[in-house]
Amino acid sequence: MGLTATKAKTAKRAVAKSRGGRPTRDAAIARDQRLIEVATRLFLERGFDATSVDAVAEAARISKPTLYAQYGDKRGLFAAVLRRQIALWLAPLAAAARDMQDDKSSDLSVEQRLIELGRQLLSLHCEADAVAFSRILTAQAINFPEVAKLAVDEGWSKALSTTAEFFDHLVACGALDLEDTTIAAETFLNMVVGHTHRMATFGIPIDVKDAEKRVQVSIRLFVAGALGPPDRAQFSKTAGKRKSPR
Template identity: 70%
Template structure:
């Protein structure tokens, strides 16, 4: 994130003002971005409890009333930081899934899932993601709204993105699953769940070992998602899905 938020710089930055005395729209956007970036670095460096709005305001070179007016309190500021970080973690998954939607149909389902899983490992198991996961877990006991934000902005959106990708694979005949939402939940759990938990516990990410585990997990997932051996078919041979008779 490229900021040294722990060292405050003297003085306040001049903010261009409109004729009404308020900051211009571009200046307000720049100020908000600076506030979030500084707060992100402070939360990562110091943790939630040790980060104060005074420290954020001083490091971002804005007044404390400005922080209160924009975010209400520390919970509001942390929620804004968390929302942005989750969006950053999900962006590679959405991009990888979108790429796969336009990939040639003759690429195997396993290779497609490996490509998506690799992006997930890199971004959701990194040190920043693990640090925020620890803070989210610790603070959700007292502030359940953080848990709700993590579920709605993070988990549910990741599941929805993966489910849409699975819908595409099902339509191509590359997967045979009845409920792509449940399949997406299982996939996310088996592919990155364990590695993300270990990262949250402070274990360093060994990318080669994590990718080896990911590939094995994907093969296990596909063993069920492809259906019985007699019904498995290549992605280049789409067929009409069969439903059990009622």
């Protein structure tokens, strides 16, 4: 009986120690996700300067040492928040590129595809959160150049390359005639999102109907210059293959 009781006590101590040790992988992922969500909300509500590490740790119900160990400091935390937002903003472009590779929605014209993509980008980049992040980045760019560089490298540059990849496929199947798909991608993004997002960042009220009309008219102008011969107006799987100029 004495030996059995001793083993039972030892096992009980082992369980207690395990419960008080490091969190499981799933628990750690859930904790980090909650932390990023809380930090995102506080940065958007208060701005970068008025958001403290203490406030984030308290709201996320984690210790400051845990936060510092994971992200280093407030700038590292904001960088993680920004990466998450960039992934959300890039999602429509990535989906369009995948659909193009998989030959999905091939019954839509090039103009219809681009207008639908333009509407999605407009909705994402001109919503309140995107505008708020743009203002924070603009305000912090001088004193916080590494995060400004992050926004360019992982945001704008990836958006540009993904859009160029989308145009590469349209050129390869003969649907568009573009001299340089990277320049075309830059023109498309500035044309569809640039003006409206800039006005929203300045605090100028945006009329959604006017913004969508601007997208449609701009894309028609873009397509008119990129279609080439009239028989390219309708995308087709059987269209002649063309080599991308990139």
